[in-house]
Amino acid sequence: MQMQASRTEADALSALDMTPEELKVYESLLERPGSTPAEVVVASGIPVVQVRRLLSALENQGLVTRSPERIARYHAVAPEVAFGALVALRQSGLKAALTMAERLAKIRPTSCGDRGDELTVELITGRAALLRTICQFYDMAKHEIMEFDRPPYLNSYESHSATHLSMQDRHVHCRTICDTSKLDWPGGAQHIQDCLAAGEEQRLYEGVPIKAAIIDRRMALVPLHLKAPIDSGLLLRPSLLLDTLCAYFDIVWELSVPVGADGDLGATAGRSDSANLEQLAALLASGLKDHVIASRLQISERTFERRVALLQKRLKATTRFQAGWNAALRMKKNSTKR
Numbered sequence: 001m002q003m004q005a006s007r008t009e010a011d012a013l014s015a016l017d018m019t020p021e022e023l024k025v026y027e028s029l030l031e032r033p034g035s036t037p038a039e040v041v042v043a044s045g046i047p048v049v050q051v052r053r054l055l056s057a058l059e060n061q062g063l064v065t066r067s068p069e070r071i072a073r074y075h076a077v078a079p080e081v082a083f084g085a086l087v088a089l090r091q092s093g094l095k096a097a098l099t100m101a102e103r104l105a106k107i108r109p110t111s112c113g114d115r116g117d118e119l120t121v122e123l124i125t126g127r128a129a130l131l132r133t134i135c136q137f138y139d140m141a142k143h144e145i146m147e148f149d150r151p152p153y154l155n156s157y158e159s160h161s162a163t164h165l166s167m168q169d170r171h172v173h174c175r176t177i178c179d180t181s182k183l184d185w186p187g188g189a190q191h192i193q194d195c196l197a198a199g200e201e202q203r204l205y206e207g208v209p210i211k212a213a214i215i216d217r218r219m220a221l222v223p224l225h226l227k228a229p230i231d232s233g234l235l236l237r238p239s240l241l242l243d244t245l246c247a248y249f250d251i252v253w254e255l256s257v258p259v260g261a262d263g264d265l266g267a268t269a270g271r272s273d274s275a276n277l278e279q280l281a282a283l284l285a286s287g288l289k290d291h292v293i294a295s296r297l298q299i300s301e302r303t304f305e306r307r308v309a310l311l312q313k314r315l316k317a318t319t320r321f322q323a324g325w326n327a328a329l330r331m332k333k334n335s336t337k338r
Helices: 008-016 019-033 037-044 047-059 078-088 095-105 107-113 127-139 159-171 181-186 188-197 242-257 273-285 290-297 301-314 321-336
Strands: 063-067 075-076 121-125 144-149 173-179 201-205 212-215 218-224 232-236
Touching: 008 019, 008 095, 008 159, 019 037, 019 047, 019 095, 019 107, 019 144, 019 188, 037 047, 047 063, 063 127, 078 127, 121 127, 127 173, 127 212, 127 218, 127 232, 144 242, 173 181, 173 188, 173 212, 173 242, 181 188, 188 201, 201 290, 212 242, 218 242, 232 242, 232 273, 273 290, 290 301
Parallel strands: 144 173, 173 201
Antiparallel strands: 063 075, 121 232, 144 212, 212 218, 218 232
């Protein structure tokens, strides 16, 4: 570890309002993830009272996380997340900080890789720490973000829209798989329309089991609990677990029902009967329940049954199951042709 910061790093520390001692503690945690305060004292040579104060300051800045054990263990937040987000917020004043972040990012793989204990999954506990990580996480997206979305929602839709606003400015492509139960959640259908209007892709799937966000297929955030999604979560880095989550998203995306470009699943005025029946076939093939389909098509149950009967006739099916099966085969065939 360098004993004295270079001129470039001194400029970065000044822009970040970070002291050389805080940087020294942060570097020691990059080299030795999961260290206790006593272990940080040994690694850094800084007195224990000062180390505890520095760890607290770094945690408040969102640069380190602390485990909930009786004797806390500390982990440095990935440099590309912690520093990259700050640079994105202070582009003009923190250009030097990005250089420092890139240097720090090279420490962890080298030092941890030799011991074979590099963290690929990081537990983040505490609402404040998780909310900071979420903001940093979305700011790091460069090309694409993929999301699993489902109720319950503890925050307003406006906070979600604000989080995605910066991604739109950076031309980050966003795809979201929404559980169909969102349609019955207050404001859920309108929020889907708002996301579509903002240029995001939305699809519906019945039975989305988790909430999750994946950026550039290189990092993911997964809440540990649906009922308290902002109390604790997992940060996934490149690993087999992350690859599996990405593959699962790809599979469910293909099975999901695309939401129309106008953001309205139920608008049928001005469409031909063929278009209406094609939309009905897609919804039936997705496995949505009758009342959900009728609600989204904004038709009565009687009209719904009449259209299903007409669809069965056109697909030469004697049962609704057969109609759904034939529709699914036809959709798969058309998709293969494209």
